[in-house]
Amino acid sequence: xxxxxxxxxxxxxxxxxxxxxxxxxxxxxxxxxxxxxxxxxxxxxxxxxxxxxxxxxxxxxxxxxxxxxxxxxxxxxxxxxxxxxxxxxxxxxxxxxxxxxxxxxxxxxxxxxxxxxxxxxxxxxxxxxxxxxxxxxxxxxxxxxxxxxxxxxxxxxxxxxxxxxxxxxxxxxxx
Amino acid sequence: xxxxxxxxxxxxxxxxxxxxxxxxxxxxxxxxxxxxxxxxxxxxxxxxxxxxxxxxxxxxxxxxxxxxxxxxxxxxxxxxxxxxxxxxxxxxxxxxxxxxxxxxxxxxxxxxxxxxxxxxxxxxxxxxxxxxxxxxxxxxxxx
Numbered sequence: 001x002x003x004x005x006x007x008x009x010x011x012x013x014x015x016x017x018x019x020x021x022x023x024x025x026x027x028x029x030x031x032x033x034x035x036x037x038x039x040x041x042x043x044x045x046x047x048x049x050x051x052x053x054x055x056x057x058x059x060x061x062x063x064x065x066x067x068x069x070x071x072x073x074x075x076x077x078x079x080x081x082x083x084x085x086x087x088x089x090x091x092x093x094x095x096x097x098x099x100x101x102x103x104x105x106x107x108x109x110x111x112x113x114x115x116x117x118x119x120x121x122x123x124x125x126x127x128x129x130x131x132x133x134x135x136x137x138x139x140x141x142x143x144x145x146x147x148x149x150x151x152x153x154x155x156x157x158x159x160x161x162x163x164x165x166x167x168x169x170x171x172x173x174x175x
Numbered sequence: 176x177x178x179x180x181x182x183x184x185x186x187x188x189x190x191x192x193x194x195x196x197x198x199x200x201x202x203x204x205x206x207x208x209x210x211x212x213x214x215x216x217x218x219x220x221x222x223x224x225x226x227x228x229x230x231x232x233x234x235x236x237x238x239x240x241x242x243x244x245x246x247x248x249x250x251x252x253x254x255x256x257x258x259x260x261x262x263x264x265x266x267x268x269x270x271x272x273x274x275x276x277x278x279x280x281x282x283x284x285x286x287x288x289x290x291x292x293x294x295x296x297x298x299x300x301x302x303x304x305x306x307x308x309x310x311x312x313x314x315x316x317x318x
Contacts, residue, residue, distance in 0.1 A: 127238050
């Protein structure tokens with residue numbers, strides 16, 4: 001008994017560490033889970049990029065599910081995910097662009113260069129409103145359902161797998 | 176000469192890293208400054224996860240510092256400010272996670288291990304004591 005006790009202790013410790021590693025494997029540990037999931041989306045009271053004088057309230061999007069994509073012309077990964085966002089928009093999804101910490105000139109130049117997949121672009125120059133959404137970088141992507149509830153958040157560039165397995169089913173669920 | 180120049184260059188680089196990390200905030204009082212610095216060092220930066228928002232130079236840390244200061248000036252308490260950030264960025268922003276179902280092992284774990292260790296020590300001492308009383312437990316045993 002005394003001889004196997006250290007072995008038991010070792011196996012228990014190894015099992016604990018194994019479970020810990022397995023819990024985090026395949027996950028991006030730098031991505032923070034959003035506490036907004038399942039809660040009403042924060043207000044989107046921001047100026048539009050092309051027409052800054054028209055302020056869009058989130059109530060205008062109420063009743064329709066949409067994707068909110070945080071991007072900036074300074075963001076390298078946003079270029080990587082741009083074709084995926086474009087495909088998503090072409091498939092009929094409403095994609096709202098959230099231009100984060102950018103200047104209107106740089107943003108417009110970026111859109112002219114790569115194409116504009118967004119139904120609407122909101123501009124958050126100083127990043128103050130982003131705090132209400134728990135945004136801390138770009139790209140980040142949210143799915144908001146027809147009832148105005150945040151259903152999904154992804155930190156980092158989107159992949160076709162995420163779009164097909166997570167985003168499209170949620171959009172189909174509430175058209 | 177070249178070596179001397181090299182040394183000066185290295186010293187210059189040494190001090191270049193010493194630039195102040197905090198933006199010059201104009202505090203209304205030294206009490207406000209102390210409270211702000213204490214609070215900022217208790218909140219974790221969401222971008223650079225091993226730094227507090229007081230230590231980090233990331234733009235988001237700057238935004239969060241400004242938000243904390245704004246909330247302080249609105250008259251919110253420390254716990255209200257923490258709650259405000261938790262609602263947006265989850266428990267992640269706290270260095271001390273709150274005690275609840277998913278975190279009890281985290282809090283109780285060290286004490287449980289201490290108990291196991293104490294039990295081990297107790298049992299060992301008891302056994303040694305017994306052996307001391309019976310120094311020759313097996314007198315007839317042949318080797």
